[in-house]
Amino acid sequence: MNRSSPPALACWLLQHFLPIPNRGPMLGDLIEEYAIRAESTSPSAAARWFWSQAFRSVPLMIVSSRRAGGWLTSIVIALSVYIGVASFKLAIGVMVAKLVAPGQTGHIVLNAVEFLMATAVGGCIAARIRRGATIFLALLVMFTVAILIELKLCTIPVPWWYQFGFLSLGPLAVLIAPAIIERLTLRAEGRTS
Amino acid sequence: MKRGELLGSLEHVILLALLRLDGSAHGMMVRREIEERTGRNVSIGAVYATLERLEMKGYVSSSIGEPTPERGGRAKRLFRLQAAGRRALQVSEQTIRSMTAGLSDRWEAI
Numbered sequence: 226m227n228r229s230s231p232p233a234l235a236c237w238l239l240q241h242f243l244p245i246p247n248r249g250p251m252l253g254d255l256i257e258e259y260a261i262r263a264e265s266t267s268p269s270a271a272a273r274w275f276w277s278q279a280f281r282s283v284p285l286m287i288v289s290s291r292r293a294g295g296w297l298t299s300i301v302i303a304l305s306v307y308i309g310v311a312s313f314k315l316a317i318g319v320m321v322a323k324l325v326a327p328g329q330t331g332h333i334v335l336n337a338v339e340f341l342m343a344t345a346v347g348g349c350i351a352a353r354i355r356r357g358a359t360i361f362l363a364l365l366v367m368f369t370v371a372i373l374i375e376l377k378l379c380t381i382p383v384p385w386w387y388q389f390g391f392l393s394l395g396p397l398a399v400l401i402a403p404a405i406i407e408r409l410t411l412r413a414e415g416r417t418s
Numbered sequence: 419m420k421r422g423e424l425l426g427s428l429e430h431v432i433l434l435a436l437l438r439l440d441g442s443a444h445g446m447m448v449r450r451e452i453e454e455r456t457g458r459n460v461s462i463g464a465v466y467a468t469l470e471r472l473e474m475k476g477y478v479s480s481s482i483g484e485p486t487p488e489r490g491g492r493a494k495r496l497f498r499l500q501a502a503g504r505r506a507l508q509v510s511e512q513t514i515r516s517m518t519a520g521l522s523d524r525w526e527a528i
Contacts, residue, residue, distance in 0.1 A: 247466050247470075247493040249485075249493055250444070250445060250466075250482070250493060250494060250495035251445065251462055251463070252490070252492055253485075253486075253489035253490060253492030253493065253494060254444060254445045254446035254449070254462055254488050254489070254514075255446075255462055255495075256488075256490045256492070257446055257488060257489050258446050258449070258450065260488060277461075278461055278462055280465075281461035281463060281464070282461045282462050282463025282464070282466075283463065284463075285461065285463035285464055285467055286463045286466065286467060286506070333491055418475065
């Protein structure tokens with residue numbers, strides 16, 4: 226990194242994740258201001274500023290262009306929601322494991338309920354940000370469940386239909402929950418007007 | 419600007435920055451103007467997202483310039499304040515002036 230070149234990784238991030246219409250002008254603006262800052266302060270301070278701009282601008286631009294953006298935006302939204310929902314499911318799983326011992330019927334049932342609730346909530350969040358993102362989220366859920374089944378991570382003996390239920394109902398919950406919520410909202414609005 | 423519709427705080431600041439910059443500027447100039455005058459380190463993403471919203475409302479227009487080497491071969495997007503934008507600023511200023519009239523003693527009390 227010399228005095229006039231900003232951090233390459235931050236540039237790569239901006240180059241790949243900024244929405245296409247503003248990619249060139251925004252990156253050009255940041256490079257121009259980076260050079261000014263590197264001269265007036267120091268290259269390391271300018272690099273810190275550049276990184277902060279990259280981290281703050283990318284999510285904002287992705288969200289603001291959610292209606293005009295392409296499939297890459299949908300994937301980024303789906304991935305973000307997936308990470309959030311997976312963390313939520315993990316936290317709930319840990320709490321439930323403290324209340325009900327793993328292996329008991331209650332635990333197996335609760336595990337399925339948690340999973341369906343988490344996927345449904347994820348579907349609603351993704352649909353609220355961008356409708357197209359729900360398809361990618363459903364695929365992500367299906368892919369994860371398939372990998373978990375294949376790796377045989379579940380130590381408790383469960384029937385095949387239990388695993389199949391996760392594989393089919395998880396992605397379905399992602400796709401159907403937003404439609405149900407939308408219908409209920411429309412019905413409620415119809416009642417009030 | 420529709421009756422009763424007010425500018426958002428960043429929209430207001432960005433339109434004022436454009437007005438200060440003789441009615442036209444690119445994103446970086448707007449961002450720097452805001453930072454120098456208010457001390458607010460606004461992200462370039464927030465500036466562009468707001469400028470795009472203002473463009474959709476017809477308050478600003480934009481055009482792409484020529485790529486330059488100091489920008490890594492990337493073109494500038496020049497934003498221009500439109501007559502509707504100036505009117506929106508006037509309406510916003512009038513609203514703030516009438517809402518704050520006679521409140522100076524109350525501010526001191528808070």
